[in-house]
Amino acid sequence: xxxxxxxxxxxxxxxxxxxxxxxxxxxxxxxxxxxxxxxxxxxxxxxxxxxxxxxxxxxxxxxxxxxxxxxxxxxxxxxxxxxxxxxxxxxxxxxxxxxxxxxxxxxxxxxxxxxxxxxxxxxxxxxxxxxxxxxxxxxxxxxxxxxxxxxxxxxxxxxxxxxxxxxxxxxxxxxxxxxxxxxxxxxxxxxxxxxxxxxxxxxxxxxxxxxxxxxxxxxxxxxxxxxxxxxxxxxxxxxxxxxxxxxxxxxxxxxxxxxxxxxxxxxxxxxxxxxxxxxxxxxxxxxxxxxxxxxxxxxxxxxxxxxxxxxxxxxxxxxxxxxxxxxxxxxxxxxxxxxxxxxxxxxxxxxxxxxxxxxxxxxxxxxxxxxxxxxxxxxxxxxxxxxxxxxxxxxxxxxxxxxxxxxxxxxxxxxxxxxxxxxxxxxxxxxxxxxxxxxxxxxxxxxxxxxx
Amino acid sequence: xxxxxxxxxxxxxxxxxxxxxxxxxxxxxxxxxxxxxxxxxxxxxxxxxxxxxxxxxxxxxxxxxxxxxxxxxxxxxxxxxxxxxxxxxxxxxxxxxxxxxxxxxxxxxxxxxxxxxxxxxxxxxxxxxxxxxxxxxxxxxxxxxxxxxxxxxxxxxxxxxxxxxxxxxxxxxxxxxxxxxxxxxxxxxxxxxxxxxxxxxxxxxxxxxxxxxxxxxxxxxxxxxxxxxxxxxxxxxxxxxxxxxxxxxxxxxxxxxxxxxxxxxxxxxxxxxxxxxxxxxxxxxxxxxxxxxxxxxxxxxxxxxxxxxxxxxxxxxxxxxxxxxxxxxxxxxxxxxxxxxxxxxxxxxxxxxxxxxxxxxxxxxxxxxxxxxxxxxxxxxxxxxxxxxxxxxxxxxxxxxxxxxxxxxxxxxxxxxxxxxxxxxxxxxxxxxxxxxxxxxxxxxxxxxxxx
Numbered sequence: 001x002x003x004x005x006x007x008x009x010x011x012x013x014x015x016x017x018x019x020x021x022x023x024x025x026x027x028x029x030x031x032x033x034x035x036x037x038x039x040x041x042x043x044x045x046x047x048x049x050x051x052x053x054x055x056x057x058x059x060x061x062x063x064x065x066x067x068x069x070x071x072x073x074x075x076x077x078x079x080x081x082x083x084x085x086x087x088x089x090x091x092x093x094x095x096x097x098x099x100x101x102x103x104x105x106x107x108x109x110x111x112x113x114x115x116x117x118x119x120x121x122x123x124x125x126x127x128x129x130x131x132x133x134x135x136x137x138x139x140x141x142x143x144x145x146x147x148x149x150x151x152x153x154x155x156x157x158x159x160x161x162x163x164x165x166x167x168x169x170x171x172x173x174x175x176x177x178x179x180x181x182x183x184x185x186x187x188x189x190x191x192x193x194x195x196x197x198x199x200x201x202x203x204x205x206x207x208x209x210x211x212x213x214x215x216x217x218x219x220x221x222x223x224x225x226x227x228x229x230x231x232x233x234x235x236x237x238x239x240x241x242x243x244x245x246x247x248x249x250x251x252x253x254x255x256x257x258x259x260x261x262x263x264x265x266x267x268x269x270x271x272x273x274x275x276x277x278x279x280x281x282x283x284x285x286x287x288x289x290x291x292x293x294x295x296x297x298x299x300x301x302x303x304x305x306x307x308x309x310x311x312x313x314x315x316x317x318x319x320x321x322x323x324x325x326x327x328x329x330x331x332x333x334x335x336x337x338x339x340x341x342x343x344x345x346x347x348x349x350x351x352x353x354x355x356x357x358x359x360x361x362x363x364x365x366x367x368x369x370x371x372x373x374x375x376x377x378x379x380x381x382x383x384x385x386x387x388x389x390x391x392x393x394x395x396x397x398x399x400x401x402x403x404x405x406x407x408x409x410x411x412x413x414x415x416x417x418x419x420x421x422x423x424x425x426x427x428x429x430x431x432x433x434x435x436x437x438x439x440x441x442x443x444x445x446x447x448x449x450x451x452x
Numbered sequence: 453x454x455x456x457x458x459x460x461x462x463x464x465x466x467x468x469x470x471x472x473x474x475x476x477x478x479x480x481x482x483x484x485x486x487x488x489x490x491x492x493x494x495x496x497x498x499x500x501x502x503x504x505x506x507x508x509x510x511x512x513x514x515x516x517x518x519x520x521x522x523x524x525x526x527x528x529x530x531x532x533x534x535x536x537x538x539x540x541x542x543x544x545x546x547x548x549x550x551x552x553x554x555x556x557x558x559x560x561x562x563x564x565x566x567x568x569x570x571x572x573x574x575x576x577x578x579x580x581x582x583x584x585x586x587x588x589x590x591x592x593x594x595x596x597x598x599x600x601x602x603x604x605x606x607x608x609x610x611x612x613x614x615x616x617x618x619x620x621x622x623x624x625x626x627x628x629x630x631x632x633x634x635x636x637x638x639x640x641x642x643x644x645x646x647x648x649x650x651x652x653x654x655x656x657x658x659x660x661x662x663x664x665x666x667x668x669x670x671x672x673x674x675x676x677x678x679x680x681x682x683x684x685x686x687x688x689x690x691x692x693x694x695x696x697x698x699x700x701x702x703x704x705x706x707x708x709x710x711x712x713x714x715x716x717x718x719x720x721x722x723x724x725x726x727x728x729x730x731x732x733x734x735x736x737x738x739x740x741x742x743x744x745x746x747x748x749x750x751x752x753x754x755x756x757x758x759x760x761x762x763x764x765x766x767x768x769x770x771x772x773x774x775x776x777x778x779x780x781x782x783x784x785x786x787x788x789x790x791x792x793x794x795x796x797x798x799x800x801x802x803x804x805x806x807x808x809x810x811x812x813x814x815x816x817x818x819x820x821x822x823x824x825x826x827x828x829x830x831x832x833x834x835x836x837x838x839x840x841x842x843x844x845x846x847x848x849x850x851x852x853x854x855x856x857x858x859x860x861x862x863x864x865x866x867x868x869x870x871x872x873x874x875x876x877x878x879x880x881x882x883x884x885x886x887x888x889x890x891x892x893x894x895x896x897x898x899x900x901x902x903x904x
Contacts, residue, residue: 175661189660191660191760193758193760195758200723200724201721201722201723202721202722202723203722203874205721206844206872206873207743207745207747207771207773208641208643208773208842208843208844208845209627209842209843209844209868210717210720210721210738210843211738211743211745211773211843212728212729212737212738212741212743212773212843213717213721213726213727213728213734213737213738214721214723214726214727214728215723215727216745216746218677218746218747218748218749218768219677219678219680219681219745219746221674221749222673222674222675222676222677222678222746222749223674223677223678223681224674224678225670225671225674225675225678226671226674226675226676226677226678226679227678228671229671229675265662265665268662269653269654269657269662269665269666270653270654270655270764271652271653271654271666271667271798271799272652272797272798272799272800273797273798274665274666274798275665275666275667275796275798276664276665276666277664282665285664285665286662286663286664286665289664291659291663291664293659293663293668293671293760293762294668294670294671294674294752295659295670295752295753295758295759295760295761295762295763296670296751296752296753296754296759296761296763297670297673297674297749297750297751297752297766298749298750298751298754299748299749299750300746300747300748300749300769301747301748301769302748302750302767302769305806306645306647306747306769306771306806306807307747307748307769308643308645308745308747308771309747309748310745310747311747311748312722314749315754316670317752317753317754317758317759319659319758319760321659321660321663321664344727345724345725346723346724346725346726346727347723347724348724354757354758355758390660390661391660391661391662391663391664392658392660392661393660416661420658421658422655
C-alpha cells in the first residue's frame with residue numbers, strides 16, 4: 001500500500017475486489033472464494049493490521065486487528081466478501097465481475113453488497129494507520145458465507161469469543177434512506193418461515209368424474225391463505241400482534257421528515273399502487289409493523305393449455321417479518337395453530353416450521369449511537385442524520401448480541417435502489433470516500449465518548 | 453375372420469389392439485398411430501364392412517359401413533383408437549402395451565379407453581354380419597385424436613356430412629355406474645376454461661425491504677380464488693347458476709336406488725372426506741350441478757428451503773364444469789367480470805378465456821333412448837338399466853348434435869375405477885362379450901323402433 005494515491009486507488013481496489021466471482025452459493029466457485037479471502041487478508045496486512053485467515057467447515061473467515069491497548073474501546077467491523085449469484089446474466093448491461101463506472105455509480109456484483117461498503121471501512125482504517133495509530137482497538141471480521149445465511153458464523157463467534165470481545169459492532173451492509181442523507185438504522189425486522197402442504201385425494205382426479213364431491217386442495221389453500229389478512233390487511237391470526245409496540249411519537253416525527261416519498265417507493269417496486277395495513281403510514285408499515293407474505297405457492301398443472309385435474313396436493317411457503325418485541329418461535333406456533341384450526345377436515349394439513357432470524361434494536365440515546373450520529377453528521381457535510389429502521393433482517397446482529405453481548409451500529413452506505421441481489425448491482429462512487437471519512441470520524445467519536 | 457372362435461378371439465383381438473402404443477399426444481408415436489389405424493381398417497374389412505382410412509391434418513380417421521338400404525335407420529358408432537400417454541410408467545404393474553388378464557380384468561393402456569369398448573361394437577357387428585345382413589345401416593367412425601381434444605373431427609364431420617348422415621350416434625366411452633348394472637347415461641356436463649394472471653411489482657422484491665407496502669400477487673390471488681365459493685360452497689359469482697335446472701323428482705328417485713355409495717366414492721378418490729355444495733346429494737353435485745375448480749396455481753419460489761421474495765406474478769388455471777341449460781361462453785364472461793371486479797387496484801389482472809365443451813342431454817323418453825334401454829336390459833340378464841348422468845364431458849357429442857343434427861346414446865361398458873388415463877388401466881373381460889351382445893340387441897331394437 002506504500003505510495004497508494006488515496007484519491008485514485010479506492011476505486012481501483014474496489015474493481016480488484018469485484019473481480020473475484022466469490023459466489024458462496026455455488027460450490028464451483030470455492031476457488032474464487034478462497035482467492036478473495038486471501039486478497040482481503042493481504043489487503044489487511046498491507047494497511048497495517050495483523051490479519052489471519054480462519055478455516056471453517058465452509059468458507060474462510062478473515063480477521064484483522066491493530067495493536068490493542070488497555071483502556072480503549074474495541075470496535076468490531078463486520079462485513080462479507082461473498083456475493084450473490086449473477087442470474088439472470090442476460091439482464092446485466094456490463095459483465096458482473098468487471099467494475100464499470102457510469103453516472104457516478106460503479107456497477108458490478110458485490111459493489112454494494114458488501115464489497116464497496118466493507119472496503120470503505122478498510123480504507124478508512126488504512127488512512128488512520130498511515131497517519132499514526134488508531135484511537136481505538138479495532139477488529140475487522142470479513143466472512144464468506146453471508147449470502148447463504150452465515151451457517152458457521154455463530155460457531156466461529158463462540159469459539160473465538162475472547163479474541164472478538166468488543167464494545168460495539170459496526171456494520172455497513174444496508175441502504176441509506178436516500179442519496180446524500182447520512183443514515184442511522186436503529187432497528188431491523190426479524191424473520192420467521194413456515195411451509196404448508198394440503199393433501200386431498202390420494203391421487204390427481206379427473207375434474208369431470210369427481211368435481212363437486214371432494215375438496216380441491218388448491219381451492220382450500222387459497223381460502224386458507226386468503227383468511228390470513230382481514231379486509232384492512234391486518235393479519236387475522238389471533239395473537240399475531242402480541243408485543244408489537246406502536247411507533248413512538250419521535251419516530252413518527254422523524255420519519256415524516258425523510259426525503260422518501262411514496263412516489264419513490266412506487267418507482268422502486270414498480271407496483272401499480274402501494275397497499276398495506278390500514279391505520280399506518282407507508283414507512284410505519286415497512287419498518288415497525290410485522291408482515292406475513294406468501295413467498296411461493298404451487299400445485300396442479302402449470303404447463304401450456306389446460307388440464308382438467310383436481311390435484312392431490314397444494315403447497316405454500318410463508319415468511320413473516322417480525323419486529324422488536326415479538327418472539328419468532330411463539331409467532332410460528334400461533335400461525336401453525338391458526339392454519340390447522342382453519343383447515344377443513346376434507347383435506348389433511350402439514351405445517352413445517354422453518355428458520356427464524358431475530359429482530360434487532362439499538363437505543364438511539366446510547367453513547368455509542370450518539371457517537372455514530374455525530375460521526376455521520378461530520379462526514380456528510382454537517383447534514384442531520386436520518387433515524388430509520390430497516391424492514392429487512394441481518395441475523396448476525398442478533399448473533400453479536402447473543403454471543404458477544406454487543407450492540408451493532410448499522411451505518412449503511414448504499415442506496416435503496418442499488419440492486420443488491422439483482423442484475424446491475426451498483427454502488428455510488430462518492431460513497432467510497434464518504435465511507436473512508438465516516439470510518440475515521442467514527443473511531444474518533446467513539447474514543448471521545450469512551451473517555452468522556 | 454373366417455374360423456374365428458367367438459368365445460376365444462375377442463380377447464386375443466383386444467390384446468392385438470392394445471399392442472399398438474397409439475399415443476396421439478406424442479409425435480414420436482406417429483408411426484404407431486398409423487399402424488393402429490390400418491389395423492382397425494383391416495379388421496373392419498375382415499368382418500364385412502367397407503372401410504376407408506381418411507387422412508386429416510393430424511391422425512387418420514377410419515370409417516367403415518355396411519351396404520346401406522333405403523327405409524332403414526342409420527346408426528353411427530363412434531370410438532377412438534388413440535390412447536393416453538403411459539406416464540408414470542413406474543406405477544404400471546405390467547407392461548402397458550402387453551395385455552394381461554388378472555381377476556377378470558384385462559390390463560393395458562387403452563383397454564377401457566377406448567379400445568375394449570369400440571372393439572366390442574365391432575365384434576358385435578361381426579357376429580351380426582356372420583349371421584346375415586345387419587337390420588340397420590351402420591357407419592363406424594374411429595378417430596385417432598380423441599385424447600388430444602379431437603382437433604380435426606368437427607372439420608371432418610362437416611366435410612363428410614352426407615356420408616356420415618345418421619339417425620343416432622352410439623358411443624361407449626364412459627363408465628357404467630357399477631359392475632353388472634346396465635347403464636344409460638342421458639346427460640354429460642360441459643367444460644369452460646380460463647387462465648388468470650396477477651401482476652404486482654415489476655420485478656421480484658425482497659420481502660424485508662418492501663414487505664408491508666405493496667400487494668403480494670400470491671396473497672391477492674389466494675384472496676380472489678378464496679372468494680369464488682361461499683361458506684356453503686355455492687359458487688359466489690353472480691349469475692353463475694342462471695339456467696341451471698334443479699334435479700327432477702324422477703332423477704332423484706332413480707339416483708337414490710343406485711349401488712353407488714359414498715364409501716365407494718371415498719375409496720375411488722382417496723379423499724379424507726367428501727365435500728361440496730350444501731343442499732345437494734353427492735350424486736346431484738357430481739352430475740347436475742356446475743363446479744368451479746382450480747386446476748393449477750403457481751407463483752414465487754417452489755424450491756427447497758425458503759426465499760424471502762414478493763414475486764411479481766401469480767397464476768391460476770380454472771375450469772368450470774357446466775350443466776345442460778348453461779351457456780359456456782356467457783359463464784366465462786361472468787367469471788371474468790367477477791374476477792376483474794374483485795381484484796384490487798394494487799395488482800393488474802389478466803384473464804384469458806380458454807376452450808369450452810358444451811354439455812349434452814338426451815331425452816330419456818325418446819324412441820331411440822327407449823330402444824337403447826330395452827337393449828341394455830336384454831343384454832345384462834334382464835336387469836333394469838340405471839339412468840345416470842356423467843360429470844365429465846365428451847365434446848364430440850355436441851359436435852354430432854351441431855354438425856349432423858343427431859343425438860347420442862351413451863352406453864358405457866367400463867367401470868368407474870378402470871383407471872382411464874391412469875396407470876394399470878383395465879377393462880372387465882366379461883364386458884367384451886356383453887358389449888357384443890348389446891350391439892346386436894341395440895340394432896334389433898332400433899330397427900324395431902324405426903318400423904314401429
